[in-house]
Amino acid sequence: MEYTILLQELKNKFEDKILSVDEAADIFTLTVSSEAIKEIVSYLKEQQSFIYLTDLCGIHYPEQEKELGVIYHLHNLVANKRIRLKTFVSKAHPQIDSIVSLFSGANWMERETFDFYGIDFVGHPNLIRILNVEYMDYHPMRKEYPLEDATRLDKDDRFFGR
């Protein structure tokens, strides 16, 4: 299919940066190393016409060594092809290059990912919290934090089965 040619070209250019390929998923998925993500996105945008950034979100797998992940969905509108890129970083050094210079739409998406997971996007013009209150000191979507507000005093645990 068309993706085999694309995969071949990507492998030729970034041999060791591509960590794994999943062709059986619903969208062609690549897991890449976090240092090369901006190069790969730039190559896909300039050379392969993936000019539309559909989505950018974060994910947290506590049992992996590199726990925090960022997931990019790109779309080639002319040939109607989608591609998903995944990249993982550790909690101790959660730095990834920002792609705001390539896609202006990534500005708020990266801020939201920072707000929820604490991933530091290097090169972002204004990386501050966007949805939560400014004085919040933790990153709520990580798996170790609860959903409910821990400071509530009026919930009686007897009624909630805890």
Added chain:
Amino acid sequence: MKTINSEHHLDLTQEDEKHYSTLNLGPTHPATHGIFQNVLMMNGETIVGAEQTIGYIHRAFEKIAERRPYYQITTLTDRLNYCSSPINNIGWHLAVEKLLGVETSKRVDYMRIIVMELARIADHLVCNSVIGVDSGALTGFVYVFQEREKIYEIYEELCGARLTTNLGRVGGFDRDFSPAAIQKIKALMKRLPKVLHEFENLLMRNRIFMDRTINVGGISAERALNYSFAGPNLRAAGVDYDVRVQEPYSSYSDFDFVVPVGQNGDTYDRFCVRETEMWESMKLINNALDNLPEGKFYTNVPAFNLPPKQDVYSKMEPLISHFKMVMGEIDVPKKEIYSAVEGANGELGFYVVSDGGRTPYRLHFRRPGFIYYQAFPEMITGSSLSDAILTMSSMNVIAGELDA
């Protein structure tokens, strides 16, 4: 003094900043339909820059979704773009069906098309009449809200609720269209053309409205694509990207409809694109209703197809299986998918990562409103305050979709 943080950089010196005044627009403001804040830097009447603050209605949907079984997430999706809830509901059910690998029958698909296009009409009615209100024309708003009441009556026949519908099931619907529902839809389709014509007579070739909206808040197609715009805002800029045509779902490929495209990406183009989409939606509804095939209104998805209510109330096994399904005691394959539908504002995407348990491991909503609102400072720089108000209302930013 806070500096402008939008990507659209301004070379402001300290001297410049002393001459500019700061105006706070929001979060509670009659013109921002929804709560978000804009701090505008103004040079007299001209806007020099803007800084936005959102998150005033952040309800942590994505975190809640990690703790809810798949059926209970439908109620969360209602409250994303609450002017057109059925589209969100059906989009979510399509995502779950993609996860499970379920094919729906043609009847279900056509019924879904009717419901989704009704929701699209409802949303565009709100947006267009609100553009009129913000430019001073309240009459269109009051007229058009009557039609929304008729659409609410149809929703009540289908699912019992007016606004946050929680409509449908995985694999179809819980009941067929009743004769009363079909009669109401047909009556609405006869009534709506007259009302839309009257509404257009009020605004579309109105000299004052045209002067206020043409060349106001424009954005070029390249910048719009760079900002990941979608939906009517992108189509007004000239790019004909519509998920219903690009990646057809729910048998949209059986129908022939036009995707309207504008030229300048300004407010007038957005108004006209939404107006034309309403006419196309009406054609789709009429076509689907006339050609509604026979068949079942549900699909036998094991562990998701709720048994009929009479059995649940009278027999033991349907009662147990109903309880288990709603409480989520069923397993889902371990996969991740991305599924998109064409919402009223653009590509509404659901990225679901399932680890085989009763709740998703990660659910991310790709919300079009959140993404295109970033471009607002770039669109209003250089224009006056009243133009900024009209631009904001023509972009159809809905706070529920912005913050999730």
Added chain:
Amino acid sequence: MSDKDKYTVVEAPEGYSGSGFFATTLDKAVGLARKNSMWPLPFATSCCGIEFMATMGANYDLGRFGAERLSFSPRQADLLMVMGTIAKKMAPVVQQIYEQMAEPRWVIAVGACASSGGIFDTYSVLQGIDKVVPVDVYVPGCPPRPEQIIDGFMKIQELVGNEPLRRRYSPEYKAMLESYGIKTDSYDK
């Protein structure tokens, strides 16, 4: 002109009437005037706001009850209608708006989210606006039907019509406002 028998006007309060005069207490007369000309401030944040727009529309028409003139400025409003979810980020704004309103002022919490946090029991949602402002009437529902919103409005009208004139200057009222952290230093007259 028109058939007087077909239309009902507002009922007169209890009082003593004679030829050319009608005597009632000042409370009741002022209450009657106030309750039929409330100026609401629609603080619409989410889905309940859309149901409010439907209530103001021609089908359910809140204007029949005298609430035709919406005021978006708190300085000119009587009734703060909080409709929709209030997040913790928004809570100080609600309190600020409430402080800017002039006495007498009432608050109606429309919807489950404003009454108690609704279905959103999360870290970011305020579990009911009665944590920051004193509320007079709660209208449950998600979203409540326009008829329910009108019912809530009519209950507010009852409260307004029966309110004693000096209630807002009483020490109990001031103590209640202090308990919410709302400034009351101009309340000595």
